[in-house]
Amino acid sequence: MRIFFLLSIVLTTWITMSGCTSFAQPTNNLINPELEQQVLQIIRDHPEVIIESVQAYQQEQQQERQASQKEILQQFKNNPQEQIGDSPTFGSTDQKIVLFEFSDFQCPFCAKVQKNLKEFMDKHEDRVTLVFKHLPLTRIHPQAIPAAKAAWAAQQQGRFWEYHDALFEQQDKLEEQLYIEVANNLGLDIDKFNSDRQSEEAIASIETDFKLAQKIGISGTPFFVMNGETFSGAVKLSQMEETLAKVIQ
DSSP states (O other): OHHHHHHHHHHHHHHHHHOOOOTTSOOGGGSOHHHHHHHHHHHHHOTHHHHHHHHHHHHHHHHHHHHHHHHHHHHHHHOHHHHHTTOOEEEOSSOSEEEEEEEOTTOHHHHHHHHHHHHHHHHHTTTEEEEEEEOOOTTTOTTHHHHHHHHHHHHTTTOHHHHHHHHHHTGGGOSHHHHHHHHHHTTOOHHHHHHHHTSHHHHHHHHHHHHHHHHHTOOSSSEEEETTEEEESSOOHHHHHHHHHHHTO
16 A cells, blocks of 8 residues: 555646646656656565556446346336336336346347247236347447347338347348348338338447446346346356346345
8 A cells, every 4th residue: 555655646746747738739758757757666675566556447437337236127117117118028018027138130149049948938928028139239230230120120020030030040141132032021010120120220229229238237148137137148048037037126
């Protein structure tokens, strides 16, 4: 702590002596060489100060993220309707137990979990509301955005869940030809489908879901939130059941 205190005094003095400068004005000549050497020498003699400072900063950031996540998850529990927004839903209309799924149509784990998710909803659709949220991982899944926009366009014609199932069932064929083929198979108005998926509204809706995921701190898919309780990955049916039992206690 003594080193931290000494370093802070030197840095404070350094800043004070440097004074206020314009962004356009170079500051190299304003740094007192003697103070600069003092700071550098302290760092050389006590490199652990830098490590401890970084660790302290990281811990502070982590605490802030956890607090923010806790707050947003509480909103999922207390006011799920606000978080649902215009997202597609399936199951109970009561929306008292709401299961949010953040998913990517090109994610293999998202496809894998669909069987368990379907079995869970078949059993509990009378009291659980399933909500789909888009979370395309564009860095690793080049078809994630095109698939999400196509599914959003299908939603505009009331066929989201059928389109959703078709995309996951044929995940290895995600491309333009499949998007049109599925739309035709579902009897969608193709002109409207194409117009909707290329619209600004489609992008805005997907971005809204993405920003919500960022607030929670989601880094991968699939990710689930059930009345404020979270779980992720290609989870087993038993884990979904355990979470349900926890939230209805």
